[in-house]
Amino acid sequence: MRQSALFTRTLKQAPSDEVSLNSRLLIRGGFIEKTMAGVYNFLPLGLRVLNKIENIVREEMDAAGGQEVYMSALSPVQLWETTGRAEEIDVLFEARGANEASRKKNDNRYILNSTHEELFTPLLQKYVSGYRELPALVYQIQTKFRNEPRARSGLLRGREFRMKDLYSFHRDQEDMYRCYEEMKDAYQKVFERLEVGRDTYISLASGGDFTTDYSHEFQTACENGEDTIFSDTETGECYNEEVAPARVPDENKEEEEFSMEKVHTPDIRTIEGITEFLGVPVSKTVKTLLYEDEDGQVIVALIRGDREVNEEKLFRAVNFRSLRLCAPERVKEVTGAEHGYSGPLGLGEQVEMYVDDSLEGAKNMVVGANETDHHYKNVNWGTDLALPERFCDIKAAEEGDISPASGKEYKVFRASEVGNIFPLNTKFTDSFQYFYDNEDGEKKKVYMASYGMGPTRLMGVLAEKFSDEKGLMWPVSVAPFQVHLLQLPSVSNSQVADQAEEVYTKLKENGVEVLYDDRDDTQAGEKFADADLIGCPYRVVVSERTMKEEKVEIKKREEKEGKMVDFQALMNSLK
Ligand code: ATP
């Protein structure tokens, strides 16, 4: 393609309201343009990159047995009511007539799909009902809509973005998991082809509202990624921070136990307040948090004062249907004290306690006294407070924590979730009453799994990872063009242009994708800067200097110096 024909151009500076590295680079390079926060337009160069990413994804999904379809982006609310997700998904968008005239014609509300379980399940139900037709793997690459609260990470978090979503349907759980494992390999192949294979880690994550099982995320290490990964380098297991099992680093707990004492602590309700007031280290304090389920049954969570509770972990430990922090009035009802003075002593047998292992072996603890304006100090396990049957892990993992599996400190890094796969079991097929007939003509439950991947997020991740201070450095597999050919202007030698045209033609004839900077009103310095910014893997220059030697200059984007080669050698190095 001739650069003179490209209607877009590069920018010297990114717009000041654009804060993420990927979107700043991509906007400057003329790949994308912003409609509004989290919503971008893909320009000719950007669309080429996106299409290449999506084609790689498509090839690997086809190879894994997926059949591609293209589903509607709009759907009736009733479908989402069938699964209960109309009220559950907190980023769901709806669409309806924008003005009175439109609403007069049709006043229905529609969902702008954020994911497609609600459409694929009934689709398959319509066509696939016999055991011979299972398993079935169906996918699409499509635009999704989500009302993301923060959309400041460019392509990493769009309110409108591209997703590849595959859904697999099976006769039983065993076959579902067989496919699940195969799909992990298919995903890794995609990431390898995008040159992020070695930097992409399968991490255990929450199964969401789908299941109490873990789901598996594909997390690509990336400084500006929005997730934090805890990696046990000994076992090789990685966890999203939201589910990482964690132990606090061991401390020396040899210390004399003192006698428990009630202390007057007027108006002191916070951990900082109590440590200051009593002059104790924060590790001696205990947070007592009351939670209740939807029927009002209360449980208590205890954790060391300097740590936070991870509600996901607590939820798993408690095994209630739902769990929420008690409001101050409810706390008062249960403890008899105002909010800020809760403690584990004297709460009665019926309140179950979940004690984080950060408090195991703790001595001379400070706890709320369940009496407004009072705390106890020097509380000790066994003497003042019955040892729990077992300590549990309900803490939010933090850097420096120990992996319980290996006893080693976690390696912690930032990453971006480029894919996520879920064993859904029968969650959706139950909602739609989707059964199949087995060999004996009996109705059996259909098992299902879903597999998401984000091509636009991937494009953002590649821009973040493959770039330097001058601009982008695309991997060959997704670069908008393999070669950026520059014709450098020359006053004294008009043959430079002819020679460049010839190289352009020959490269194209040989199947090389070339962006040809044929602009005759642009200075060499600007052309070089553009080539660095746009980031094609190879830069080829035809100039007065190269003409003298009857050669061209070729340079890899990541190299400092180019080398002079003749045309044949150029072709060879491109191959
Ligand atoms: P996140 O936790 O980052 O919000 P998610 O877990 O809600 O993502 P999934 O429902 O698992 O996302 O979606 C499947 C894939 O789609 C993700 O792994 C990611 O690659 C991509 N994706 C999800 N949300 C976005 C978004 N807002 N912008 C761009 N890509 C996204």
Ligand code: MG
């Ligand atoms: Mg996810």
